[in-house]
Amino acid sequence: GDSVTQMEGPVTLSEEAFLTINCTYTATGYPSLFWYVQYPGEGLQLLLKATKADDKGSNKGFEATYRKETTSFHLEKGSVQVSDSAVYFCAPSFSGGYNKLIFGAGTRLAVHP
């Protein structure tokens, strides 16, 4: 069945470090792919998305590329800030109808000065 696996956290980095959070998925067909971010005490916000192979989604310095051959959608940022501390969720769309998303377990990122 459709599923998503993302890197376990917590991930702890110093400010200005490079960030990668891995995400791989299994899905029927070619799903749309999403990254969401959740700041403390808040709901989830859409961070970026990609809808077809080789698309690159980007926002706020974060990037992720839709890799069909490896069924991956890894999140990257070249230089993290303390304000990036949050939980990040990878979410492919579900092929079973209504474009339901399958959410990964979430990866907590802590950035310290």
Next chain:
Amino acid sequence: DVKVTQSSRYLVKRTGEKVFLECVQDMDHENMFWYRQDPGLGLRLIYFSYDVKMKEKGDIPEGYSVSREKKERFSLILESASTNQTSMYLCASSSTGAGYGGYTFGSGTRLTVV
């Protein structure tokens, strides 16, 4: 800006009470969802609705019901609140057609049952 509004950020209820969590979206979305989020368990789907008066069970519907009488409003009902329903509840909405852009979430309701 597109919005999903949950009626309360924090709620404290007593065991056995009937609890209503309200969610309203202003995007004319067909689909609406209720999730609960607990540490270590991620997001778990309780119910979703794909049209007015239509609903489908998610992964953990026991102890909950829902109501969607109007397209913009989706209510989650805890028939008889119990302490194990203490959690963060998240509402989301989405469209179905072309230009699908994922879910839009509300800010969440943190429910404590005492």
